[in-house]
Amino acid sequence: MILKMSKVSIIGPQRLLPEVMACIYEAGVLHIETTPERIKDTPYIKRLSLPPEQKNEMMELERVTGLAKKTIDTLTPLFVKLPPVDDRHKEAGVHEAKRIIEEISRSVDNVDQEIRGLGHQLSLYARYEKILDTLSPLIAMMPESPFKDYTGVTLYKREAPLTVLEESLQRMTEGRYELFKRDIDSEIMACVIAYPKEFGPGIKKLFQEGNISELRMPADLADMPIRESFKVISEKRAALPFQISALEKRLQRLAFERYGELVQCHRIVEERLRQMEVSSDLYGTKDTFFLSGWIPEEALSKFTKNIKNRFQDRVILGRIPPTDQERDRIPVVLNNPGFLRPFEVLTRFLSLPKYGTLDPTPLLAIFFPVFFGLILGDIGYGAILLLASLWLRWRWKNRELLYNIGCVLTASSLVTMIFGVIFGEFFGTLGESIGISPYINRSQTLIPLLILSVVIGGLHISLGLLIGVIIAMKRREAREAFTKLFKLLFVFSLFTAAASFYGILPAEWGYVFVLSGSGIILxxxxxxxxxxxxxxxxxxxxxxxxxxIMGFGAASLFLASIANRMATMPESVILGILLGIFFHLINVIIGVYAPAIQTLRLHYVEFFDKFFYPGGIEYKPFGKGERW
Amino acid sequence: MELGLMAIGAGLAIGLGAIATAIAQAKIGAAGIGALIEKPELLGRILILLVIPETLVILGFVIAVIILSVPR
Structure with missing residues (x-):
């Protein structure tokens, strides 16, 4: 059922705007509408601009909210289960909330930056790991001398053979060099070369011309002698993981101690920002403001009294009858009784219905479990699904979506068990072996069940068309109403003609209905x-x-029978039982997926198409609890 | 001989329907996933588009059952 909405407009002096907005925010029932174009174009009406100090405050709040979001994003992955919101600062003012956000964000950011920096260093040093491991023993062998210089190079054996390098060094230094080499892998070789310092520039040039890559140390160690830089890298590589781990623990402690506080303060700041954002989007004259919005009719009188008591005649609240052009812009609130509410998830999955049309949730609550049960129809599978749905509801009682899916599954599994009794199916054909006798044996009545499925389809679609006619009449769409009415008559003539041909009705009636069907098409x-x-x-x-319905039902039965047959094939009883359980488990998974998808499809494509007007606007009241 | 032909007919009815459904669903599925990455809220509508071609195989199945149920 769609809740009845009323349109209200509020007019008052601009100086009272912050107070009025706070009052509306506190009530949390008004869905504020964007100011319509026709009002924006009226003379003397202009968009209200915030005073400069409020504009600055808004910018500051945007900055702080961004900061809080960033910090929350950093801390959230550290939790397996998020802690509850800390109510300590519930009554804190915006300034206090801002201060707390900044304090927490600063602490978190410092630690986070440090972790990132060290992580970056670690990954940088890790790149030297192979070369370092290879060259360290060679460096250790080098004699220390103030007149000698060292350099490390890596050689691609195929591109720059060692013999060429040695010949060049020999020529340049006249044999006054030492070269130590080791293979890094089959293609790359690492060398350390020691030479008198005066040959340094010439050797560097030689490397450049010969396309030999000289070992470059990280920037922070570039000025260090190679022997020392190797030592520093080794020490840091060993120490960095411990430092990072200690910082991560510090970040975790911060998260556990202050996450709830941060979220609470973020809400306070966001609430204020939202109020300012909405105020800045309003229109008015030089001295007054104007806003309009939608409110559920049942909340209207309390809201009106509230405004009246608070502002007396200084602020005027009026009820405006909505125009025909506005009807598709009216926000929609689905309001079903508690036991139907979980099925709203199936409606929302497609789209909200437009205001003034029908909320299909009650119909889904009836037909979804019936079709699901009719397809699966098995006591055993139904029982497993029932247990699974109860577990889902218990485990995720705080997660609305999963809890609702659990409720839908509970209803569907109960109907599955009822149809299981009618079809005498318990894990497929196992029912017969334990003495459950079917009222209808699905494996032997495929054709009657096929006819039954098509008849159910005819009735379901006729119901959809009938509802479509009523809604179209309500929306004063005469052509649409007539079209749907004639489609309904077409389905009726289709079925009566079929009944005549199958001998249920006199044969001559069939021709009458074929003719009338053709007339309806005209x-x-x-x-x-x-x-x-x-x-x-x-x-x-x-x-x-x-x-x-029949097709997937028969497939489910045959799959269960195959599982039973597989279980009897091995000679070992235990292996047989394990095989049986395995195949039945697969069948249960298919058994949930296939009927659910097919039933949804029958509703969304075949049934809803006849009366459902998608594209309803979600009711988003301005106020507390709006986003959370 | 007659039974064999009926079985082949039933097999063709459901098999060709299944192939056609698979081709259509492959294309819709690929496009649907692309759209979903951009707009996750379209899941419901894409699901509808994805399951529309299944009617082909269902109709094939109906024909197959009818063929096999013809009294011999």
Whole structure:
């Protein structure tokens, strides 16, 4: 059911705007509408601009919210389960909240930056790991001398062979060099070369010309002699993981101690920012403001009294009747009784219905479990699903979406068990072996069940069309109402003609209904133009599509039978039982997925198409709890 | 012989329907995933588009059952 909404407008002096906004925010029931274009174009009406000090405050709040979000994003991954919001600062003012956010963010950012910096260093040093491991023993062998210089190079054996390098060094230094080499892998070789210092520039040039890559140390160690820089890298490589781990522990402690506090303060700042954002988007004259919005009718009188008591005649609240052009802009609140509410998740999954149309949730609550049960129809599978759904509801009782899915699954599994009793199925054909006798044996009544499925389809679609006619009349869409009415008659003539051909009705009636069906198509062509014949064909396909109820039902039964047969094949009883459990488990998974998807499809594609107006705007009241 | 032909007919009805459904779903699925990355809120609508071609295989299945149920 869609809650009835009223449109209200509020007009008052601009100096009272902050107070009025705070009052509306506190009530949390008004969905504020963007000011319509026709009002924006009225003479003397202009967008309200915030005074400079408020603009500055807004910018500051945006900065602090961004900071809080960034810090929350840094801390959130540290929790397996998020801690509750800390209420300590619930009544804190915006300034206090800002101070706390900045303090926590600064601490978190410092530690986080340090971790990142050390992590960067570690990954940098890790790149030297192989070379370092290879060259360290060579460096250790080098005699220390103030007149000698060392350099390390890596050689690609194929591109720059060692012999060429040695020949060049020999020529340049006249044999006054030492070279120590070791293979890093099959392609790369590392060398350390010692030479008198005066040959330094010439040797560097030689490396450049010969395309030999000289070992470059990290920037912070570039000025250090190679022997020392190797030592520093080794020490840091050993120490950095411990330092990072200590900092991570510090960050975790910060998260545990202050996360809840941070979230609470973030909310306070966001609330204030939201109030300012909405105020800055309003219109008014030089001295007054104007706003309009939607409010559930049941909350209207309390809201009106509240405004009246607080502002007396200084602020005027009026109720405006919505125009026809506005009807698709009215926000929608789905309001179903508690036991139907979980099924709203199936409606929302597609889209909200437009205001003034029908909320299909109650219909989904009836037909979804029935179709699901009709397809799966097995006591054993139903029992497993029932247990799984109860677990889901218990485990995720605080997560609305999962809890609601659990409730939908509970209803569906109960109906599955009822149909399981009718079909005499317990893990497929196992029911017969333990003495459960079927009222309807699905494996032997495929054709009657096929006909039953198509008949169910016809009735379901007819119901959809009937609802479609009523809604179209309510929306004063005469052509749409007539089109749907004639489509309904077409389905009726289709079924009566089929009944005549199958001998349920007198044979001569069949021709009458075929003729009337053709006549209806002509009327539909008049109403819908060239698309009508395709629409009539689509109706037939829609009805036949319900054959999937029987099709997937039979597939589920046959899969269960195969699982039972597999279980009896091995000679070992234990292996047989394990195989049986394995295949039945697979079947349970398919058993949840296939009926759920197929049933949803029958509703979304075949049924909703006849009466559902998607694209409803979600009701988002301005106020506390709006985002959380 | 007649039974064999009926079985082949039933197999073709469901098999060709299944192939056609698979081709259509592969294309819709690929496009749907692309759209989902941009707009995750379209999941419901994409699911509908994805399951629309299944009617082909269901109709094939109906024909197959009818063929096999013809009294011999």
């Amino acid at each position: 009327v539909l062509i008049f109403l819908e133009k060239w698309i009508a014949p395709f629409d009539a064909l689509k109706l037939i396909v829609n009805v036949l599509s319900y054959a999937r």
